[in-house]
Amino acid sequence: QSALTQPASVSGSPGQSITISCTGTSSDIGTYNYVSWFQQYPGKAPKLMIFDVNVRPSGVSDRFSGSKSGNTASLTISGLQAEDEADYYCTSYSGADTLLFGGGTKLTVL
């Protein structure tokens, strides 16, 4: 069970859009539409931002959107705000009742 691959860091200026990628394999992201994205501030518990590839839980800003193409899932944040600066993690169901996490991406708002 190898972790999903995310860029270590991304950055953007306020108002811009950024995209965080999450690359897996045909055994996980490529097969299942069970990709989630979590936001985590330092010292805080993670928060669910996207599930089932592109579904936003109630209360999550529509500036956050998810997509998937082949073995890669993506999280896009539009209209970047200072409060978006955090760590972001992707997950994917990988069959046989197991779950993989990505290594995490640190988003810096310039």
Add this chain to the structure above:
Amino acid sequence: QRQLMESGGGVVQPGRSLRLSCAASGFPITRAGMHWVRQAPGKGLLWVAGMDYEGGSKKYYADFAKGRVTISRDASKNTVYLEMNSLRVEDTALYYCARDGNFFSFDEWGQGTMVTVSS
């Protein structure tokens, strides 16, 4: 208001065992899958184990946890447990309990309980 509260962490010697607890409120754990996720200091999140809501009979484990970890629940106490045996230094981490809101998507998290394995 749904809430999860972990407890049971602490400092333990290598090779020893520890049982973590996750007390849920605001919802019955018999109506939701429950999972444990850990985060080593300065590192990323790692899924450890989970269980389904249907009687809790279906339990899932990450490869590294199989044979050393057992997830269980007490419905009467609305509490989920994580029993960890033969602890290693590399098991040092903040252990989170999480509620499965859909299918392996965690919509509620506790604040975590810290486990430090050290001699």
